[in-house]
Amino acid sequence: MSTDPDYYWNQAFLEAQKAFSINEVPVGAVMVRNGEIVGRGYNQRISKNNALLHAEMVAIADACTQLGTWRLDDCDMYVTLEPCAMCTGALIESRLRKVYFAALDDKTGCVLSQYTLLDDKLLPHRVDYEYIPQARCQHIMREFFEDKRG
Amino acid sequence: MSTDPDYYWNQAFLEAQKAFSINEVPVGAVMVRNGEIVGRGYNQRISKNNALLHAEMVAIADACTQLGTWRLDDCDMYVTLEPCAMCTGALIESRLRKVYFAALDDKTGCVLSQYTLLDDKLLPHRVDYEYIPQARCQHIMREFFEDKRG
Numbered sequence: 698m699s700t701d702p703d704y705y706w707n708q709a710f711l712e713a714q715k716a717f718s719i720n721e722v723p724v725g726a727v728m729v730r731n732g733e734i735v736g737r738g739y740n741q742r743i744s745k746n747n748a749l750l751h752a753e754m755v756a757i758a759d760a761c762t763q764l765g766t767w768r769l770d771d772c773d774m775y776v777t778l779e780p781c782a783m784c785t786g787a788l789i790e791s792r793l794r795k796v797y798f799a800a801l802d803d804k805t806g807c808v809l810s811q812y813t814l815l816d817d818k819l820l821p822h823r824v825d826y827e828y829i830p831q832a833r834c835q836h837i838m839r840e841f842f843e844d845k846r847g
Numbered sequence: 848m849s850t851d852p853d854y855y856w857n858q859a860f861l862e863a864q865k866a867f868s869i870n871e872v873p874v875g876a877v878m879v880r881n882g883e884i885v886g887r888g889y890n891q892r893i894s895k896n897n898a899l900l901h902a903e904m905v906a907i908a909d910a911c912t913q914l915g916t917w918r919l920d921d922c923d924m925y926v927t928l929e930p931c932a933m934c935t936g937a938l939i940e941s942r943l944r945k946v947y948f949a950a951l952d953d954k955t956g957c958v959l960s961q962y963t964l965l966d967d968k969l970l971p972h973r974v975d976y977e978y979i980p981q982a983r984c985q986h987i988m989r990e991f992f993e994d995k996r997g
Contacts, residue, residue: 742917742940743917745917746911746912746915746916746917747908747911747912747917748907748911748917748918748919748937748940748941748942749899749904749907749908749911749937749940749941751940754899757898757899758897758899761896761897761898761899762896762897765896766896767892767893767895767896767897767898767900768898769898781936781940782932782933782935782936782939782957782964782970783932783933783934783935783936783937783939783940784933784936785932785933785936786931786932786933786934786935786936786957787898787899787933789932789933790892790898790899790901790931790933791898791899792898804970804971805970805971807932807936811969811970812962812964812969814932814962819961819962820932820954820955820961821954821955
């Protein structure tokens, strides 16, 4: 157990590195409850042939299994990239307390970039969020896409 | 194999009835490719303790497994209720060709009701859609919530 956000970020970044190592878009996430990591995930959509397996989705499913509930209202997520529409919706559906993210996704991000789904108050449940920029989480994305182009 | 949309709707409605029978919000979905059903799902979020298990998500995962690909760009979905943010995002992420839905969801629908995610052209992939109202799909929702309240 730890109450140091650096620890959660290190773990989320480790998850992103796992995705990078198998040639997936490098995104990682951990779920934290009472200082303990209760779920983790990295992007596996291509390697597992399943469009749903973004890092956040894997971490949510893992936490639901570990905690034995669909309702994660005492959990926070640390994720290396801004969530897309699917993942932002999943945070709402799981009643997450708060999501922290470390890089923006200009094309598909739905918290600050393309939509502001968590601010608009159009959907019935509210999830708090905080954008905490981190160079390593931005760099790993750039490195991945430069490698693929190069 | 069938090319009759009534057949797909009957199957989607059967899925919704499965959800109803286990006291879940009654939503059902089928995935169709070249006239064949290649995925099906009903809402199981409470019974399986997993916030992600909306009907559409189960049907997408099923189709990905059956077809061995994350990319469903030659598939259409028939679903009894308008998709939420998570599910609309999942349709985009799976590159679905078209989604048909049979009832509106005023509170959480993200195709026509609270958001118009598939019309806005803000996200990089486009999914076609058509709203085809069906009394039975609307009634089963009303019956479910009236039973719960009563």
